[in-house]
Amino acid sequence: MKKRIFSGVQPTGNLHLGNYLGAIKNFVELNNDNNNDCIFCVVDLHAITVKQDPKELRDNIRETVATFIACGINPEKSIIFNQSSVSAHSEAAWLLSCVARMGWLNRMTQFKEKAGKDKEKVSVGLYSYPILMAADILLYEATHVPVGEDQKQHLELCRDIAQKFNNDYFAGDFFKVPEPLIQKEFSRIMSLKDGTKKMSKSELSDLSRINLTDDENLIINKIKKAKTDSLPIPSNSKELEMRPEAKNLLGIYSSLTNLSIDESVKEFSGKNFSQFKEKLSQVLVEKINPISDKIKKLNNDKEYLDRILLNGQKKANEFATNKLKKMQEIIGFL
Ligand code: TYM
Numbered sequence: 434m435k436k437r438i439f440s441g442v443q444p445t446g447n448l449h450l451g452n453y454l455g456a457i458k459n460f461v462e463l464n465n466d467n468n469n470d471c472i473f474c475v476v477d478l479h480a481i482t483v484k485q486d487p488k489e490l491r492d493n494i495r496e497t498v499a500t501f502i503a504c505g506i507n508p509e510k511s512i513i514f515n516q517s518s519v520s521a522h523s524e525a526a527w528l529l530s531c532v533a534r535m536g537w538l539n540r541m542t543q544f545k546e547k548a549g550k551d552k553e554k555v556s557v558g559l560y561s562y563p564i565l566m567a568a569d570i571l572l573y574e575a576t577h578v579p580v581g582e583d584q585k586q587h588l589e590l591c592r593d594i595a596q597k598f599n600n601d602y603f604a605g606d607f608f609k610v611p612e613p614l615i616q617k618e619f620s621r622i623m624s625l626k627d628g629t630k631k632m633s634k635s636e637l638s639d640l641s642r643i644n645l646t647d648d649e650n651l652i653i654n655k656i657k658k659a660k661t662d663s664l665p666i667p668s669n670s671k672e673l674e675m676r677p678e679a680k681n682l683l684g685i686y687s688s689l690t691n692l693s694i695d696e697s698v699k700e701f702s703g704k705n706f707s708q709f710k711e712k713l714s715q716v717l718v719e720k721i722n723p724i725s726d727k728i729k730k731l732n733n734d735k736e737y738l739d740r741i742l743l744n745g746q747k748k749a750n751e752f753a754t755n756k757l758k759k760m761q762e763i764i765g766f767l
Pocket residue numbers: 439440441442443444451452453454455456457476479565566569570578579580581582583584619620621622623631632633
């Protein structure tokens with residue numbers, strides 16, 4: 434049985450090292466395996482849960498496609514499309530919002546973090562966003578969903594929604610209950626300025642993240658300025674537990690070099706951070722530079738990017754519309 438892989442990335446600009454190491458790197462590996470059918474979605478409907486500039490949004494949708502390809506996703510071997518081009522996503526999200534419970538959504542930590550103290554002023558979309566995410570996944574009968582650690586709770590909600598729909602409508606296993614694919618290690622890359630906070634597009638300071646479009650000088654400078662502590666690198670990884678910045682930087686190094694954290698700690702044990710940072714910058718530049726060059730090149734070829742999206746839209750639309758129709762029949766619409 435082939436696995437059906439589905440995942441999405443918001444086109445909100447500045448795709449960063451967290452997106453790459455937590456998710457996109459995994460997309461590429463899954464896409465290279467012929468036992469998988471892969472669908473990668475640019476989730477523009479999710480992006481507008483916070484205000485977007487229309488021109489920037491259009492550019493960012495294309496740049497997200499460019500980033501997928503620059504990172505190694507093969508558009509011939511996968512479906513790449515933007516969410517808003519398949520209207521079944523919005524329709525299914527409404528149907529599922531009548532299945533999902535308020536109590537479930539009230540538990541979502543990402544909403545609490547994003548809304549902060551301003552809960553009354555954020556959009557309703559930001560609150561119901563995990564239901565749209567469930568619609569994305571369930572419409573394609575995805576069996577596996579590769580994501581970073583921050584999306585784990587949303588995937589659990591998706592599983593609950595699928596099961597409740599199946600039960601409420603005596604629909605057997607109409608919705609497949611998807612499995613999350615979250616890497617055991619390095620599935621949560623932290624800010625370069627604060628090792629207790631997730632690396633994120635929405636963080637104000639650009640120094641907090643490595644963007645996939647950063648050039649060599651920027652990368653070297655950001656790593657130089659990355660927060661550390663005053664102790665040398667320890668002799669074993671247990672000692673990193675109370676040192677979030679050191680743990681994060683060594684985690685980034687390990688993920689990029691495919692080493693375990695213990696192997697990385699051993700390599701740099703007793704050395705100071707300036708020595709380690711030099712090596713980390715070098716590894717980062719080697720990895721990010723070719724990606725960043727390719728993104729810039731592809732960004733100039735709008736026609737190619739639009740062609741990929743249009744191809745993807747045709748295939749995704751057929752699939753999603755079929756599933757939506759069946760949902761409507763099960764619910765009892767004429
Ligand atoms: P988004 O756009 O915030 O992030 C895209 C992917 O990158 C991962 N990620 C990280 N991983 C590790 N460390 C970090 N600091 C980090 N920051 C981001 C995310 O976990 C994600 O895998 N709601 C989703 C998009 C979505 C989706 C879906 C995903 C919409 N529909 C259906 C899977 C299936 C989001 O906002 O991801």
